[in-house]
Structures are given as structure tokens and as C-alpha cells.
Amino acid sequence: MQKTRQPWSSDQYSAGINPEWQMVLANLLSPQKFPLELQDIVNKVSTGQRLSIEDGLILYNHPSLTDVARIANAARQARFSNDVFFNHNVHVNQTNLCILSCKFCAFSRTKKSADAYALSIDDYLQQISLYAPFVDEVHTVGGLHPDWGIEQYEGMFSAVKKMFPNIHIKALTAVEVNHLSVISGLGVSETLIRLRDAGLDSLPGGGAEILDDSIRDIICRGKETTAEYLEIHRCAHEIGMPTNCTMLYGTIETIEQRLNHLDLLRRQQDESGGFQCFVPYPFLPDSSRLPEAQLATGTEILRTMAISRLMLDNIPHLKAYRMNLGDEISELALQFGADDLDGTVQQESIMHLAGSTTPLDSDMSQLAKIIYNAGKIPILRNSKYTNFTEYIATDPKTKPLKGKGVSLRVI
């Protein structure tokens, strides 16, 4: 009989991190066991010093991906041991109508499009009700509807809370918050406070793309600026609302611009402290969108995951976003610094229209299998990373095969 831990809890800022993680990390990493050109970086990581952008460049250019993974895996191992977190959620995209046309986006439609949609509040509730018995979070992002003001979202969120009071609402990217504040004639803080009072619990962090206005002007002209993205998240943190942050890479940015993006996020975190999880994901190409995109290969995805873990020394969690990466790369990412998988998800449109083939019907057993096969322990969490329960698989097919689950372990 497998022995399980008792459920445990945390505050939303430490989000389940081992309070002794720095000491553990110092014991896990020994600079002498790494090639000479990485020893300074290993020394910094093990003694709690922040990596510079130049350090990030060394990690991007280092020939051994395994060495980079060893450092990142130690950084995650010190914080969370072998635990990998997931939750029960459903994605409901409220509308695909959008006034913008970002070059990488396969989701947005105009009013003239035959497949444009905008869910009524009843339709929105109906979609959630299909999954409500199985989920504790609804994740809602969508287009910038040309006519919907804040009242529409207040109506949606308050209706969810009335019907499903235990469901956490994680909704609206920074650009949606910005759009609502403009269309409703409100400041950003006032907009967030009204949405919070209607039931909004957290922001998912999408829309950061690359935080460099010269890149944004090409790939997502009209979206919020770098400063606006950070300011919107700062305002959310100031009212106690946790947020995630993201990076869309593999379009036209340079490695330096990616590293600068990470630096901006950690500086914002130093000031406002409310980022809980970073979610890096590569651009998924098709023939019609952004043909000039450089695209990210498998090893680049894993290297970016590892470097994210090391550069973002003050953001607790790092997510392998299955809807974008797929289950196989996500499983590998758990050896490269990631400690979180997106949840049971149930339904999702944005990445699937962009070409994702990740199954949407994943139940807990399937998620647990991915985690076990990476040599880790599945932990069910709530949305704010304050309550945790070890998940014990009962289906024998879920258990790791003998010999699997350890071969790729890097420390």
C-alpha cells in the first residue's frame, strides 16, 4: 500500500516552495562537477545570486543541453522536490471576435466571419455547467470584443460565482483588461477592482508575447505596450490578485530579447510580488501566419524552459503548457525545470486552432501517467497554489512501467 502525505497548505506568495530551498540547492549543486565555462553560473545559482543576461546567453550557447538541464533541475528540485502540480480546470473562450489581428493569432474573427461567436452569459454558464462537477477552475480568455464593456464581464463572473461558488475564475489577459478599461472609460485599477468584486480571482498572464515594443509592433500591433503589460499586472498584485506571466517565443525575436523579457518579469516581481507561475510557449506555425517566424525546435523548447527556471529566481512555478507543447515535450520539460502541468483542461480552442494536437480529454490518470513517467509525484493543487494533495493513481495502467521514469533524470 502506497504511503501518502497528508494534504498541506501554503500562502499564495510562497506558493508551496520549500522554505529551506536555498540551503537544499547549495547542497545539490557543486560547481566543480560542471564544465569550466558553467562554473561561475553554477556558483551563482547555488549561492542565491541572480544570473545576468550575459549568463543567460552562455546557457543558450552552451553545447551540452544536459548540463543546462542539470542546473535547472536542481533549482526546481530544491524548491519542490519531486512534486509536480496540476489542477482540474476547463477552458471556456467567451468570444473570438477581436478588433486586433495579431500576426500569430489563428483564433480571432471579425463580425463578418461565418464562424465568429460571442457567448451569451447563459451559454457561458451552460459550457461551465458541463464540467462543473469535475473542475475547480474556469480559465477564460478571448478576443477584444468591439462592443462588450465591463458590465458584460461583471455579469459573467457574478453569474458563475452565484451558480458555482467554489469555482475559481482565472480570466482575461492584460490586453483584455486594457481594452475593457478603455472601452468603459475606467482606470486599470478601477477596472480590476470591479472585476474582482464581481468574482474574478486571478489573471492567467497571456499576451506578454515578447516584452519588446519593436517586436510587438510587428507581431501584435495595437496590443498593450511592454510597460502597460507590466503595469496591469502590478495593479492586480496591488489588490492581492495573483497572476501568471507568459512568453511566446520562436517568432522573430532574438535570444537577447527573450532574456530581456525574463529580466523585466523578475524585476516586476521584485516590486509587486504577485506572479505565481511563468508559462513559456513556442509559436505554433501554419502556412498562413507569420511565415518569417524562426520557430523553436524541441531542444530549444527544453533549453528555454531550463533557462527560464534559472533566470526567474523569484517566480515560484514554471509551467509546461501541454496545450501548446504536447504531452511528450511536456513530460520531458519536467526534467528541465518545469514543476507544473496545465490541468485536466477539458476543452480549449486557441492553441488547437493554431495547430495543437494535444488530447483534450485528459483525465487525472493520464496527467498522473505523464508525471510518473518523468520520475515525479503528481500533486493536485488549487488555483492559488495554497492547498495541495498528493494524487494516488488507482488505475494500474497509470503506474510507471518498470524501467521508465528514471532514465532521463538529470540529477
Ligand code: SF4
Ligand atoms: S492574440 Fe488576442 S488580441 Fe491578438 S488578434 Fe488574437 S484574440 Fe485578438
